[in-house]
Amino acid sequence: MSAAEAWRLSAASLADGVRAGSIGYQEAIESGWEGPAARWEPDVHAVVHADPEVRRRGAAGSNGGPLAGVPVLVKDNLCTMDYPTTCGSRILGGYRPPYDATVVARLREAGAVITGKGNMDEFAMGSSTEYSCYGPTRNPYDLERVPGGSSGGPAAAVAYGLCPIGLGSDTGGSVRQPAAFCGVFGLKPTYGRLSRYGLVAFGSSLDQVGIFARHAGDVALAYAALAGPDPFDATTRLGPAPGVSDWDRGVRGLTFGWPANLWKEGVDPEVVGALEQAAACLERCGARRSPLDFLPGEYAVATYYLVATAEASSNLARFDGVRYGFRHPESDDVRALYTRTRSAGFGPEVQRRILLGTYALSAGYYDAYYLTAQRARTRIRREYEAAFARCDFMLMPAAPSLPFRLGEKTDDPLEMYLSDIFTLGANLAGIPGLTVPLDLSAAGLPRAVQLLGPEDSEPLLLGAARVIEVRGEETRLGRDHLTEFAWPTKR
Numbered sequence: 001m002s003a004a005e006a007w008r009l010s011a012a013s014l015a016d017g018v019r020a021g022s023i024g025y026q027e028a029i030e031s032g033w034e035g036p037a038a039r040w041e042p043d044v045h046a047v048v049h050a051d052p053e054v055r056r057r058g059a060a061g062s063n064g065g066p067l068a069g070v071p072v073l074v075k076d077n078l079c080t081m082d083y084p085t086t087c088g089s090r091i092l093g094g095y096r097p098p099y100d101a102t103v104v105a106r107l108r109e110a111g112a113v114i115t116g117k118g119n120m121d122e123f124a125m126g127s128s129t130e131y132s133c134y135g136p137t138r139n140p141y142d143l144e145r146v147p148g149g150s151s152g153g154p155a156a157a158v159a160y161g162l163c164p165i166g167l168g169s170d171t172g173g174s175v176r177q178p179a180a181f182c183g184v185f186g187l188k189p190t191y192g193r194l195s196r197y198g199l200v201a202f203g204s205s206l207d208q209v210g211i212f213a214r215h216a217g218d219v220a221l222a223y224a225a226l227a228g229p230d231p232f233d234a235t236t237r238l239g240p241a242p243g244v245s246d247w248d249r250g251v252r253g254l255t256f257g258w259p260a261n262l263w264k265e266g267v268d269p270e271v272v273g274a275l276e277q278a279a280a281c282l283e284r285c286g287a288r289r290s291p292l293d294f295l296p297g298e299y300a301v302a303t304y305y306l307v308a309t310a311e312a313s314s315n316l317a318r319f320d321g322v323r324y325g326f327r328h329p330e331s332d333d334v335r336a337l338y339t340r341t342r343s344a345g346f347g348p349e350v351q352r353r354i355l356l357g358t359y360a361l362s363a364g365y366y367d368a369y370y371l372t373a374q375r376a377r378t379r380i381r382r383e384y385e386a387a388f389a390r391c392d393f394m395l396m397p398a399a400p401s402l403p404f405r406l407g408e409k410t411d412d413p414l415e416m417y418l419s420d421i422f423t424l425g426a427n428l429a430g431i432p433g434l435t436v437p438l439d440l441s442a443a444g445l446p447r448a449v450q451l452l453g454p455e456d457s458e459p460l461l462l463g464a465a466r467v468i469e470v471r472g473e474e475t476r477l478g479r480d481h482l483t484e485f486a487w488p489t490k491r
């Protein structure tokens with residue numbers, strides 16, 4: 001098989017081909033680079049570190065595991081020994097970690113090869129990948145629009161065909177929102193199912209590594225290889241992760257929540273149309289719709305931006321010019337070294353978050369802000385529990401709009417924060433969420449929906465995602481990976 005065919009394959013088919021010997025490891029790893037990347041990468045700018053020599057060594061050391069010969073782009077906040085890890089920030093310029101993140105190590109054990117590092121908003125703070133020190137990533141479906149964020153690089157790369165699987169991180173939606181904007185699947189697992197060891201911390205109680213893929217089955221394949229306890233991360237859940245081998249199980253007999261009060265206003269009609277279409281697919285395959293009223297997302301936005309900034313202000317204290325990466329050259333004493341390094345090393349959004357978080361945690365305001373946010377978080381968690389007592393999973397928008405234009409929200413932080421209104425709740429509650437791409441709007445932009453379920457409901461969410469993937473045709477449930485993917489055309 002030639003690279004010209006191989007780059008279009010799902011990860012499952014590619015690994016099958018590699019194991020059967022119909023395609024070599026090296027050809028499989030290079031297929032995306034020889035195929036679509038030459039055309040797309042100069043404009044899209046999804047990748048920030050790549051090295052053909054590292055890929056060649058990776059291919060030579062690969063094995064016949066479940067991800068044999070599968071190239072994977074990982075977000076630049078996941079530690080890799082063979083590439084720099086810089087979180088899209090000047091302050092980590094040139095930093096090379098001495099170890100691999102657990103999820104990276106598990107990818108390698110399964111036979112995958114890291115094809116490069118994906119662009120991101122600095123320290124994963126943002127919703128558009130415009131706050132990267134390397135410059136923005138663009139949406140492959142419309143180069144004037146953003147790919148979403150903060151994991152915009154891996155999302156865009158999977159969409160245009162560089163690799164069938166990408167890894168991002170999701171603290172408040174950074175996998176699910178870019179997945180929706182780029183028209184691919186994006187899973188944020190249950191908190192503690194994927195190890196955070198080697199994921200540079202942003203909001204530790206919210207962060208989860210997430211998976212991008214073009215097929216529901218590939219999400220399951222990657223989840224199976226990555227999920228499970230890790231002795232290096234004390235917050236991973238004990239006991240084995242739920243099995244996802246029956247990801248094509250369908251939805252017969254299940255009930256899905258339909259919180260229509262959430263999209264009464266402020267949501268693009270294209271998004272509402274996508275929700276109706278997805279609901280119809282689920283109903284055709286035997287699921288029942290249960291209308292319910294749900295807590296408006298504004299509460300989640302307020303709560304999240306206190307908890308996440310508080311945790312970030314503490315997590316980012318370690319970047320002081322002494323231990324990692326960049327150090328300001330003109331500092332006479334240690335205080336000036338810290339101040340100058342951090343002022344020049346962090347971009348404006350990261351500085352804004354550190355200030356907000358430090359303020360919320362300060363002695364005089366701790367009770368009014370941080371503690372109140374923790375109480376609100378408990379309320380939000382209970383709200384989800386109450387909803388899942390009435391339904392098996394919920395259908396939600398992944399974002400209130402289709403991809404917006406570059407520059408549209410960078411001058412108004414609050415507007416940017418509001419684009420996460422439908423994703424933040426899952427991180428506050430620790431539950432899994434999965435973005436499912438549906439089709440393209442009349443203007444050629446991806447439309448998607450989000451599925452949310454209780455803890456450890458990944459198998460169920462994948463079953464529902466497959467039903468939407470095959471457009472509610474029960475006869476097409478099953479394991480073929482021939483489902484057509486809507487490849488972007490250049491505009």
Ligand code: GLN
Binds near residue numbers: 124127149169175202
């Ligand atoms: N966009 C949200 C933020 O800026 C979420 C980011 C994320 O999930 N990493 O904080």
